[in-house]
Amino acid sequence: MPRTDKAGKKKKQKKAVGKCSGQTDDERRKLRSDQRTLLKNVSNNDGIEDARNDAFDNIRSENNELFNKVRFAREAVLDGENFEAITSRASKQADSLVSVARYDVNKFVRKLQSKFQSSGDFDWGSIGRDVGVCFNSVALMSFLNGPLDKETTVKKIVRRRRERNRGEEGEAEKPEQFEKLAKSKDRASAAEKHFATVAKTLEKHCRKELDDESEDPERKKAKRVPGSINMAQFLFNPDSFTETVENIFHFSFMVKQNKAGVAYDDKQGAPVAFQTTVAGEVPPPARQAIVTVDMKSWKDLVSTYDVDSCYVPSRIKRKK
Numbered sequence: 001m002p003r004t005d006k007a008g009k010k011k012k013q014k015k016a017v018g019k020c021s022g023q024t025d026d027e028r029r030k031l032r033s034d035q036r037t038l039l040k041n042v043s044n045n046d047g048i049e050d051a052r053n054d055a056f057d058n059i060r061s062e063n064n065e066l067f068n069k070v071r072f073a074r075e076a077v078l079d080g081e082n083f084e085a086i087t088s089r090a091s092k093q094a095d096s097l098v099s100v101a102r103y104d105v106n107k108f109v110r111k112l113q114s115k116f117q118s119s120g121d122f123d124w125g126s127i128g129r130d131v132g133v134c135f136n137s138v139a140l141m142s143f144l145n146g147p148l149d150k151e152t153t154v155k156k157i158v159r160r161r162r163e164r165n166r167g168e169e170g171e172a173e174k175p176e177q178f179e180k181l182a183k184s185k186d187r188a189s190a191a192e193k194h195f196a197t198v199a200k201t202l203e204k205h206c207r208k209e210l211d212d213e214s215e216d217p218e219r220k221k222a223k224r225v226p227g228s229i230n231m232a233q234f235l236f237n238p239d240s241f242t243e244t245v246e247n248i249f250h251f252s253f254m255v256k257q258n259k260a261g262v263a264y265d266d267k268q269g270a271p272v273a274f275q276t277t278v279a280g281e282v283p284p285p286a287r288q289a290i291v292t293v294d295m296k297s298w299k300d301l302v303s304t305y306d307v308d309s310c311y312v313p314s315r316i317k318r319k320k
């Protein structure tokens with residue numbers, strides 16, 4: 001007996017598809033042959049478009065019987081093609097049931113011109129009087145653009161003033177006239193102190209180098225940048241990697257502020273640092289670069305340039 005639900009309706013049993021259906025190859029070949037035969041009948045049968053003929057109902061019933069036998073995707077594709085062909089022919093049958101008068105636009109316009117055109121101009125008044133009898137009343141105006149008689153009010157902007165207590169008025173303060181107070185040495189941070197130390201050290205050695213070059217012209221010729229000092233001797237601390245990084249970091253701010261410069265002296269074969277205000281030269285255009293220093297490169301540079309001591313004094317006193 002077929003299964004029923006609580007409402008008493010029969011439940012549709014699910015169809016087994018694919019290999020679970022047990023359909024043989026011979027049955028599938030027979031089904032595909034019947035589907036292709038049905039497709040030919042749909043294409044060649046002109047009776048489908050005739051509503052008075054039973055050809056459409058017969059073909060639809062035959063297609064439904066074949067669909068109940070479909071268990072694989074290959075046959076399902078053929079069933080979809082048959083369904084599309086039947087639907088296309090059935091839509092033409094539906095069009096034939098609705099008989100609507102069809103007009104040729106060009107022919108209609110020529111007829112109007114022949115009746116209402118006089119002396120080269122179209123007589124709109126005549127056509128209006130002729131078609132006016134088709135309307136029961138005069139067309140109503142149903143669209144208005146803009147207000148007819150409405151007063152517009154201008155919104156007043158109210159500016160609230162801060163109430164001041166005249167009895168407690170004090171002296172007027174002008175922030176723009178405040179002078180910047182210089183920080184004392186005791187209040188300056190450790191970073192600011194070290195930045196000042198790097199700047200003073202650079203100025204001291206650059207001046208000394210300029211004095212030596214003025215006394216020894218050959219020394220000046222051996223340099224590309226006058227008053228420059230060896231950058232490794234200036235910033236690299238052979239005893240502390242962290243202080244070397246701090247020296248380079250604070251020196252980079254001097255370069256950013258255009259108080260110092262960096263260049264490669266091909267005559268000395270080493271990078272040099274110089275003070276722009278002391279050197280008396282036009283500062284080069286600002287550029288940006290990223291410097292990476294690790295423990296290995298620090299040791300290699302100290303060894304290459306034979307750095308035994310740093311111009312910038314160490315902040316940590318080491319025991320000998």
